Amino acid sequence: MTISTDTIFALSSGAGRAGVAVFRLSGPRAREVAETLSGRAIPTRQVVYARLRDSHEGREIDSGLVFAFDGPASFTGEDMAELQVHGSLAVIDDLSDVLMAIGARPAEPGEFTRRAFANGKLDLAQAEALADLIDAETTLQKKQALGQLGGRLSGLAESWRGQLIAALAPLEAAIDFPDEDDIPDQIEARSAPVIAALIETLETFAREAEQGRRLRHGVSIVLLGPPNAGKSSLLNWLAGSEAAIVSDTPGTTRDAIEVRLDLGGVPVSVVDTAGLRELTDDQIEQEGIRRARARAASADLRIGLFDGRDTGGLAVLSAEMSADDFLVANKADLFDSLPEVGERQLFSISLKSGAGTGLLLEALTRRVRDLTGQADEPRLTRLRHVHAVSGAIEALSRAVTQTGAMPELAAEDVRMAIRYLDQITGRIDVEEVLGEIFSAFCIGK
Numbered sequence: 001m002t003i004s005t006d007t008i009f010a011l012s013s014g015a016g017r018a019g020v021a022v023f024r025l026s027g028p029r030a031r032e033v034a035e036t037l038s039g040r041a042i043p044t045r046q047v048v049y050a051r052l053r054d055s056h057e058g059r060e061i062d063s064g065l066v067f068a069f070d071g072p073a074s075f076t077g078e079d080m081a082e083l084q085v086h087g088s089l090a091v092i093d094d095l096s097d098v099l100m101a102i103g104a105r106p107a108e109p110g111e112f113t114r115r116a117f118a119n120g121k122l123d124l125a126q127a128e129a130l131a132d133l134i135d136a137e138t139t140l141q142k143k144q145a146l147g148q149l150g151g152r153l154s155g156l157a158e159s160w161r162g163q164l165i166a167a168l169a170p171l172e173a174a175i176d177f178p179d180e181d182d183i184p185d186q187i188e189a190r191s192a193p194v195i196a197a198l199i200e201t202l203e204t205f206a207r208e209a210e211q212g213r214r215l216r217h218g219v220s221i222v223l224l225g226p227p228n229a230g231k232s233s234l235l236n237w238l239a240g241s242e243a244a245i246v247s248d249t250p251g252t253t254r255d256a257i258e259v260r261l262d263l264g265g266v267p268v269s270v271v272d273t274a275g276l277r278e279l280t281d282d283q284i285e286q287e288g289i290r291r292a293r294a295r296a297a298s299a300d301l302r303i304g305l306f307d308g309r310d311t312g313g314l315a316v317l318s319a320e321m322s323a324d325d326f327l328v329a330n331k332a333d334l335f336d337s338l339p340e341v342g343e344r345q346l347f348s349i350s351l352k353s354g355a356g357t358g359l360l361l362e363a364l365t366r367r368v369r370d371l372t373g374q375a376d377e378p379r380l381t382r383l384r385h386v387h388a389v390s391g392a393i394e395a396l397s398r399a400v401t402q403t404g405a406m407p408e409l410a411a412e413d414v415r416m417a418i419r420y421l422d423q424i425t426g427r428i429d430v431e432e433v434l435g436e437i438f439s440a441f442c443i444g445k
């Protein structure tokens with residue numbers, strides 16, 4: 001990978017107005033630029049309050065806090081500096097222009113982190129975690145990202161690698177010393193069982209990756225049910241705002257309406273949909289119903305809502321839902337006894353009186369937590385990790401069948417599995433994924 005020796009800068013405190021704006025610089029001229037603007041020496045890792053001036057005109061840009069780090073002991077591993085100035089648009093524009101005039105270049109999205117990766121400050125899983133941390137909306141997302149940034153997933157990948165290197169040794173010995181008698185026993189004892197056990201471990205992680213990925217993206221929930229059941233009322237209650245139009249006209253909602261919530265630390269997207277009914281001539285409503293079914297099919301969880309007095313509505317719903325989905329009878333203020341639903345759990349609520357809504361919310365929170373698992377355990381959080389682990393499982397599954405008869409083939413498969421696992425931390429060259437990962441960052445990171 002080639003990293004230019006440009007000195008880059010960015011407004012790292014984000015767009016929009018705030019009290020203070022943070023400019024970061026990285027590259028060989030970072031300190032020099034900070035010193036030129038400050039008109040004085042900047043000692044390493046000490047904050048200085050300085051008047052910043054345009055060196056050509058002597059004009060004052062702003063006053064602010066300035067500090068510098070000497071590489072490699074910095075975030076990027078390069079020389080770095082920061083200028084923390086007043087957060088007005090005028091100051092930001094002025095300082096940006098002056099920085100460019102001095103020869104610093106605006107950073108690309110993710111370029112600071114990319115340099116940190118190139119300099120070995122972060123591995124790829126950690127760089128991804130940093131992006132996740134910046135994007136985190138809820139406490140559990142933050143917990144997952146911080147754990148991964150701290151090296152939780154990287155450590156796991158490294159330990160798998162270590163196990164495979166150890167398992168490889170007897171196989172390599174069989175290739176180099178085909179006449180040694182005790183090598184088959186070594187393979188039997190130290191290669192085959194390690195590989196078999198690791199396959200199981202990797203399969204578990206691949207299976208549970210869904211939970212980590214869900215926590216990153218958010219759990220998707222779709223509200224489904226016949227017209228007038230109260231779906232939009234439920235959405236509004238969950239959102240705590242009038243996100244959707246509620247009316248007593250059946251067929252009010254047509255487009256899918258999505259709101260994002262934080263349920264017990266889990267990010268959730270709840271989608272309100274057009275009421276399901278077969279008999280409608282309205283083309284727009286029909287399209288709404290088609291979209292409702294499509295959204296429901298791909299969601300993590302469906303909440304089927306019907307008017308508790310309407311057993312026909314219950315029948316329509318049953319066809320759309322799986323056994324794990326939530327079934328909710330609404331308008332409990334208008335009925336005395338619940339319809340028969342067999343084995344299923346049935347929630348009974350009234351969005352008018354609020355009865356039963358607390359219990360529903362509790363159960364929902366518990367479910368989305370189950371769907372996202374343990375945020376503080378090491379786990380795979382991206383499809384990229386799952387691909388790497390799946391590739392390793394495939395290679396190792398071939399290897400186990402060959403450890404006895406064909407150690408050289410087994411060794412090659414184990415080496416291939418190691419290369420797959422190395423993709424997680426980026427130990428192996430994965431140039432094509434780098435661009436994708438780092439360009440997803442915001443500017444200033």
Ligand SMILES: Nc1nc2c(c(=O)[nH]1)N(C=O)[C@@H](CNc1ccc(C(=O)N[C@@H](CCC(=O)O)C(=O)O)cc1)CN2
Pocket residue numbers: 022024069072073074075082121
């Ligand atoms: N003002 C400011 N705040 C910030 C950042 C920043 O760049 N600027 N960060 C930007 O992400 C985060 C802090 N991340 C950092 C990561 C490493 C080093 C660093 O100097 N590392 C050295 C020395 C480590 C040490 O002294 O223990 C190193 O790794 O060698 C600094 C900040 C969050 N807060």
Ligand SMILES: Nc1nc2c(ncn2[C@@H]2O[C@H](COP(=O)(O)OP(=O)(O)OP(=O)(O)O)[C@@H](O)[C@H]2O)c(=O)[nH]1
Pocket residue numbers: 225226227228229230231232233234245246247248249250251252253254273274275276330331332333334349350351352353
């Ligand atoms: N009595 C009573 N009325 C309710 C309750 N919940 C909702 N409603 C009313 O039922 C009507 C329909 O509510 P909506 O939330 O618009 O129903 P919907 O399922 O979104 O309907 P569509 O968008 O047409 O599919 C409105 O007049 C609501 O005020 C409830 O618990 N009790």
Ligand SMILES: [Mg+2]
Pocket residue numbers: 231232233244245246252253272273275
């Ligand atoms: Mg509606």
